[in-house]
Amino acid sequence: MAGHSKFKNIMHRKGAQDKKRSGMFSKLSREITVAAKMGLPDPDMNPRLRAAVNAAKAQSVPKDNIQRAIDKASRSDAETYEEIRYEGFGPGGVSLIIEALSDNRNRTATNVRIxxxxxxxxLGASGSVSHAFDRVGLITYPASVGDAEKVFEAALDAGAEDVTSSEDGHEIWTAQGDLHEVVKAITPVLGEPEGAKLAWKPQTMVEVGEDDAALLFKLIDTLDDDDDVQTVWGNYEVSDAVMEKLA
Incomplete structure (x- = not known):
């Protein structure tokens, strides 16, 4: 679940779609289980669980899978997942923050490092790159929810700090502590969001050339294939011209 939509649209090959879909279901189900275990198993009473369920629905995860993931949290034999963050650098001097949910810290650390x-x-030490990112809330909507002006006005009225709109959709940024309140305020206007989670927003971007971009996307794709890795955040910026060459 890397945070670069153009990359995901262009780089994912048709032959890998079934595998990607299965892996995405696994990651989303794991987040649902962790959210349900950390709070109440009712999405209406648990903002993190509600966001996880909405994200799963947006990716067409079957209702039975969602319910099984919620039910799994209360089972005595359920795995205990640990939230782990890795920080480091990618090709071209890009800063990366890798978030994982793991039931085996040693396995995950080894796989991420390799x-x-x-x-x-x-990889660097904890804090080696996170100081260059802001910890914020991120709410996402598809482009079909409305035009940029409509989303901007709704987000502003709900208490959001910034909005980024493109042909891929809308990203609404909030202060870290305001995420769930903004979601609550904006949902009656725009509907349930595709995603709502805490994010790492880079303070400055690094433009990456063709060679480094190709290697960077390979790295992100490899991390994305790991069941333990939930999200990869980076401060990379790739021009449309380079993206077209890599398509």
């Missing part, structure tokens, strides 16, 4: 080192990057 993926990063084999694709032109290296």
């Amino acid at each position: 993926a990063v080192s084999r694709n032109g990057g290296n």
Whole structure:
């Protein structure tokens, strides 16, 4: 679940779609289970669970799968997942924050380290790059929800801080502590969001050339294939011209 929609649209090959879909279902189900275990198993009473369920629905996860993931949280034999954050650098000096949910810290650390080192990057110590990101709330809507002006006005009225709109959809940014209140205020206007979660927003961007971009996307794709890795955040910026060459 890397945070670069153009990359995901262009780089995911048709032959890998079934595998990607299965992996996405697994990640979303894991987040649902963790959210249900950390709070109440009722999405109406648990903002993190509600956001996880909405994200799963947006990706067409079957209702039975969603309910099983919720029910799994209350079972005595359910796995215990740990939230882990890795920080490091990718090709072209890009800063990366890798978030994982794991039931085996050693396995996850090994897999992440190998993926990063084999694709032109290296992991750093905790805090090595997160100081260059802001911890904020991120609410996402598809482009079909309305035009940029409509979404901007709704977000502003709901207490959001910033909005980014493109042909891929709308990203609404909030202060870290305001995320769930903004979701509550904006839902009656725009409907349930595709996603609502805490995010890492880079303070400055690094433009990446063709060679580094190709290696960076390979790194992100490798991390995305790991069941333990939930999200990869980065401060990379790739021009449309380079994206077209890599398509």
